[in-house]
Amino acid sequence: xxxKEQNIDITVAGGYQPNVVTVKQGIPAxxxxxxxxxxxxxxxxxxxxxxxxxxxxxxEAQTVTIPTDKAxxxxxxxxxxxxxxxVVIEK
Numbered sequence: 001x002x003x004k005e006q007n008i009d010i011t012v013a014g015g016y017q018p019n020v021v022t023v024k025q026g027i028p029a030x031x032x033x034x035x036x037x038x039x040x041x042x043x044x045x046x047x048x049x050x051x052x053x054x055x056x057x058x059x060e061a062q063t064v065t066i067p068t069d070k071a072x073x074x075x076x077x078x079x080x081x082x083x084x085x086x087v088v089i090e091k
Contacts, residue, residue, distance in 0.1 A: 003027050006068075012045070012056055013037035016076075016085035025071045025091050032063045044079035050087065052076075 005028045011017045012035040023029040033045055035056040045064075046053035052064045066074075071091045077084040 005030065007032065009034070010085070011036060012042050014039060014042075015083045019085040020088065021085070022088040022090060023066075023068055025068055025089050027068060029066050029068050029087075029089075030063050031066060031076075031087070032061050034059070034061045041078045041080040041082055045076055046079070047074060047076035047087075049074040050076065 006023045008021045008023065008031050010031055010033050012033050014037055033054065033056055035042055035058055038058055043056050044053065045056055050066045054062050054064050056062050066087060068089050071089050074087045075084050076087065
């Protein structure tokens with residue numbers, strides 16, 4: 001059976017849980033962030049390496065599609081770069 005899509009849920013509350021996620025190379029992947037804490041700088045998540053920036057309204061799931069064409073480790077962080085997480089794309 002061929003996987004068509006990878007979906008990862010990340011809770012945003014004083015950081016990211018989980019803060020390291022692993023996906024497979026070449027299979028489309030979506031990260032869904034849900035902010036459950038009103039801490040200010042966590043209202044934005046961004047990643048230059050993965051090419052996204054997303055506002056995170058409180059208690060509203062926000063999904064980003066990430067490229068999976070290259071294997072490696074790619075960071076994402078809050079608007080002030082105080083909290084971070086990592087996406088590991090495995091071959």
